Amino acid sequence: MNFLEERILKDGVVKPGNVLKVDSFLNHQMDVDLLDEIGREFHRRFADCPINKILTIEASGIAIAYAAARAFGVPLLFAKKSKSINIDGEMYTAEVESFTHKNKNQIIVSKRFLTPADHVLIVDDFLANGCALMGLISIVQAAGATVEGLGIAIEKGFQNGGRIIRNLGYRLESLAIVDAMDDATGAITFRAQ
């Protein structure tokens, strides 16, 4: 069991509806030492890739991206959520459906900060149905840049985002994959990796 799985067992809370609350250390209150360790682990797993930029989506992904950017010594870039359709042509855009909020957002990245010279690691705190990651992948592709891989803190293995992205041929590393949760007992089953 790795450091993140141990922390999830210690401080994560299973709620009805397959909700895993990790808001005491990962996505509301944040433990910087843990995030730094996540960043270092992404760097270890993608050490063979010529990554020169970290891409994520606001909001909680920004902390994970910061930790990764520090570990790689490269800038980070975050996609902004925008209700507006009034985009001025200087932005790459994608449409993303939110599992948590049950709504659709347009996400945007300035064209100035993604070019064909970029080799991108996409990171986020959670992977469930994969909509956010697919939106980020489409933005990297629209820029002519290269997706070197995707680094996720917690993947919900019982939803299909991880399978879809791996089947598309992308290198996806999730530090903890939750295959089952039981809100009656609080039990969490991780996939052996």
Add this chain to the structure above:
Amino acid sequence: MNFLEERILKDGVVKPGNVLKVDSFLNHQMDVDLLDEIGREFHRRFADCPINKILTIEASGIAIAYAAARAFGVPLLFAKKSKSINIDGEMYTAEVESFTHKNKNQIIVSKRFLTPADHVLIVDDFLANGCALMGLISIVQAAGATVEGLGIAIEKGFQNGGRIIRNLGYRLESLAIVDAMDDATGAITFRAQ
């Protein structure tokens, strides 16, 4: 001139309507080395305060808060923006008007993560009319916690947020205070500190 003022002169862009674009290094693409230096500078300026938590508001504030939390060796907490009025009583809330987006958001913080034992440094990337900071201050006060101070990267000195917050007696440290900008020449005038 300090490191942040130098960087603003080098890479900031003045746009009509008193807009200062710093999205190449501070609030879209982010330079981690610069942010780390901002975090260390907050720590130097508030070294005499018993700060045990960093509070900010999503989204771009999270990176500044991460850097500060690392420098202080404490957790960070970010207020979430929520359109919902369906709050379940477990949250502190405040209403915040956005200067950039011309709309109102409710911001929320879980009651589990702010208590009377907390001594809080509030941080953000920008201070203009001060609405976001006033919302964060009111949340800290509702929790019975202590506002030790406020740390800002860039204050727009020609708007009144900084004056209001200082007049209320709070210790506010802005690393760069822009007193005037000229979009015709690109000139930026910093307040001597």
